[in-house]
Amino acid sequence: MNVIDEDASIKRRRITGRATVVFITVMFLLTFFSKSINNFTLPKVTYETPASGALIKEVSGTGNIKANNIQDLYVSSSMKITGVMVDVGDSVKQGQTLLILDTSDIENQLEDELDKYAQKKLHFEELMEAGSPESMMSLDKAVQIARQNVEKAQKNYDSSKVLYEAGAITAINLTDAEVNLDNTKLDYEIAKNNKDKAISSNKRDIESTKFDISMAERKIAELTKEMNMSTVTAPCDGVVTELYYSAGMTANASQPLYRIADTGEGFQFVASVNISAVEYLESGDGAEITINSLNGKMIQGKVKQIRNNQQQIGVKKDVVIDIPLNGLVGGESGKADIKKNIGSYKTLVSNSAVGQDIRGYFVYVLKERKGPLGNEFYVQKVTVSIGDSDNTKTVVLSGINAMDKVISDSDKPLADGSPVMIAN
Structure with a gap:
């Protein structure tokens, strides 16, 4: 082979080598960017590992303050009112x-x-x-x-x-x-x-x-x-909550002359709560009451009674809470919050992690496998049996263990085997 042919052969090999490198580089870049673009379309998930702990039922309801004892007075015969010496909302002393x-x-x-x-x-x-x-x-x-x-x-x-x-x-x-x-x-x-x-x-x-x-x-x-x-006088120290007659009117037996909240007998807060929420409550449970008119002041009380709500029987329950506080008059509105420990359990997951279909309850568990450009993540649908739950956690009785990475949130719907990205 002469020199000219040898130079041409070397030149061709160089060109072929460069083309191969360019091809491999382009393929690598295409694969990399394809994977990156695909990753942007994958569901972004967060996961948690099951943990032991307690279930805390949180029950809340709005309601009003009521005096434990309301005093009133009826007349059996008609009598004309010639003078009214107090107004509704006035604090009065016994004998006034x-x-x-x-x-x-x-x-x-x-x-x-x-x-x-x-x-x-x-x-x-x-x-x-x-x-x-x-x-x-x-x-x-x-x-x-x-x-x-x-x-x-x-x-x-x-x-x-x-x-x-x-x-x-x-x-x-x-x-x-x-x-x-x-x-x-x-x-x-x-x-x-x-x-x-x-x-x-x-x-x-x-x-x-x-x-x-x-x-x-x-x-x-x-x-x-x-x-x-x-002369009608106050039977106790208290606050006038109702006056049914004004001067010049004639009182009769159909309604009392007045109603007075006996401030010496304490108060109770009556909260209206969904019937399903009071399943675990009982007398003696602690409660926190927030009174609107007291600038959100928190009052500690105890559940005294759980009874039917007469306006929504079968839907609501009234939770009666004793509150030892002075300075109330009755009628103040507020909110009751009750937290009740209903037991400790070995395996708890977030409520959002548990799904349900026609076959029962399930969770998605994060799995990892090797791919062309490294490890990739996907989810596996696992059937579980569950127990009780509170406002945030659910008891898992079987199906997963403490080492599993359970999906707690996803920005897109998931299916068994779905590839996913882990949210930062």
Whole structure:
């Protein structure tokens, strides 16, 4: 081979070598950028490892402050309000004047009732006298005479029977003696019945009159009490929450004169909560109350009672929480937060990690494998059985272990085997 041919061969090899390098470089770059571009389209996921810990149920609900004890007062008779000395929201002391009432009509009613009472007492005394042994003497005498007449008639009949058998008198004479005996017996029964009826009637009248007198005494006591109500005073230290009448109106038995929150008996917060949220709550559980009107001040309380919400039975429950705090009046709104430890468990994952399909519950576990340009990540769908849960965590009973990397969040839907990127 001459020099010219050798140079041409070397030149061709150089060109071929350069082309190969360029080709390999281009292929590498294309593969690299293809993988990079593909990575931008992959779901970005975050993962966690299962951990042991406690489930904490967090229950919250809005509601209002109510006094444990509300005092009120009704009138049984209509009375005109002549003065109102307080306003709703006022703090009052026991014995402080609240209202002034016109009791002139009550005075007239009381006088009438006293007259009726005197009449009933007089009638009672007459009945007692009528039932005395002295008053019953005539009835006793009538029974005694009727019994004596029966004895005489019996003797006469017995004698007539002996004489008739001896042939001394006729059958007519014996029959007359027998009829007379029957009549005296009947008179005796009538006399006894008259006495028994008189005694029973007297007893019934006495008992009825006693009842009437007792009713009259209660009515008099009630009217006397209302007569002394010309000045209505506060029954306790507290806050006026309701005034149902103003000056010039006539009070009646349909509604009370006032309502006062007894500040000495403490307060309770009544929170309305979804029925499913109170499943684990019980009396004595601690609660934190935030009162809006107290600039978000936190108050510690304890659950006293869980009862049906009468407006939404089957949907809501009322959680009654005792709160030891002064300076409240009742009606303040706020929010209750209750945290309840419902148990400790070995394997917990975030609620967001657990999915459900027609086959049951599952989680996605992060896996790693070798690829053309290094390791790559994908997810594996794993069926699990679960237990209880709280607001953030779920108990996993089987299907995963503490070393698994469980997907807790993804910016795109996942499927079994989906390649993924780990979010930074």
